[in-house]
Amino acid sequence: MTPKEKQNALKAGEIAKKVKEYARTIVKKDIPLLEIAEKIEKKIVELGGKPAFPTNLSINEIAAHYTPSYNDETLASGLLKVDMGVHINGWIADFTFSVDLENSAENKKLIEASEKALKNALEKIKQKNSLGEIGRTIQETIESCKFSPIVNLTGHEMNEYELHSGLTILNTENDNPEKLKEGLYAIEPFATNGNGKIYEGKPSGIYALADDKNIRSNDARNVLDFIAEEYKTLPFCSRWIVKKFGIKSLFALKQLEENGNLHQYPQLIEISKGKVAQSEDTFLVDDKIIVTSE
Known part of the structure; x- marks a missing residue:
């Protein structure tokens, strides 16, 4: 990473800290998820960044990839994961907190397990431990709280306009001796009272x-050109496209997906319908380790 790229990553992290603090003040039981997402994304822009991906607001057994649609009426409830992203010129801060909205002792313990796992993993990273040791620490921490890590969700390396690139950081014990090289990474332990798979x-x-690639429909082409210019290879959502082009753009998105222009992500759900808590921060590995979003 060049000095300018590192500066962009650090600036994204500074905005992330403020957005996280703001989000904690507006996430309350029975507030529409649509309202929460829109306010968080507006705050990111107000602070000088852009959303790196749509705000994910995943409840209970939905581990990830729930963002409200343009007409979503779902209300905040249960064990809610608030997964947010900021970017500056494609350099990302990816960060998540979980909140208990039903005054549940078990929810609070799940949140504590994921937060402890994140804290312990970051300590291992600062000590320049291997990826195997980082995964082992996450697993042991969560299991010590009598829960299970989700074995098929991982932390990840990030690059310019790439949310997932290069290395993955497993949340479980493994034998990978590799150590993190200079770069930008997100670590995100998931704790569940379920079976531990999604x-x-x-x-x-x-x-x-x-x-x-080309598509016949002029409307779809216009939407595709906007996506390529505005988001490049970062994730976006139908809600954003409807806001720009109106409801008719939903058909254009369907055409683009069928034509192979777009990939649509599925919701990720715990296999036994167990509740899931997630904690996540972004860190920059340079001469020293900097947790950019903490």
């Missing part, structure tokens, strides 16, 4: 550009 559920309305 499956792919229904479509989420979250997309990413897969191929800018």
Whole structure:
């Protein structure tokens, strides 16, 4: 990473800290998820950033990839994961907190387990431990709280306009001796009272550009050109496209997906319908380790 790229990543992290603090003040039981997402994304822009992906507001057994649609009426409830992203010129801060909205002792313990796992993993990273040791620490921390890590969700490396690139950081014990090199990473332990695996559920309305090949429809082409210019390879959602082009753009998104221009992410759901808590921060590995979003 060049000095300018590092500066962009650090600036994204500074905005993330303020957005996280703000989000904690507006997330309350029975507030529409649509209202929460819109306010968080507006705050990111007000502070000088752009959303790196649509705000994910996933309840209970939905581990990830729930963002409200343009007409969503779902209310905040249960064990809610608030997963947010900021970018400055494509350099990302990816961060999540979980909140208990039903005064549940078990929810609070799940949140504590994921937060402890994140804290302990970051300590291992600062000590320059291997990826295997980081995964082992996450697993042991969560299991010491009598819960299970989700084995098929991982932390990840990030690059310019790439939310997931290069290395993955497992949340479980493994034998990978590799150590983190200079770069930008997100670590995100998931703790569950379920079996510890996720499956792919229904479509989420979250997309990413897969191929800018030609498509016959002029309306779809206009939407595709906007996506390529505005989001590049970062995720976006149908809600954002409807805001720009109106409801007719939902058909354009369908055409683009069928034509192979777009990939739509599925919701990720715990296989036994166990509740899931998530904690996440972004860190920059340079001469020293900097947790940018903490």
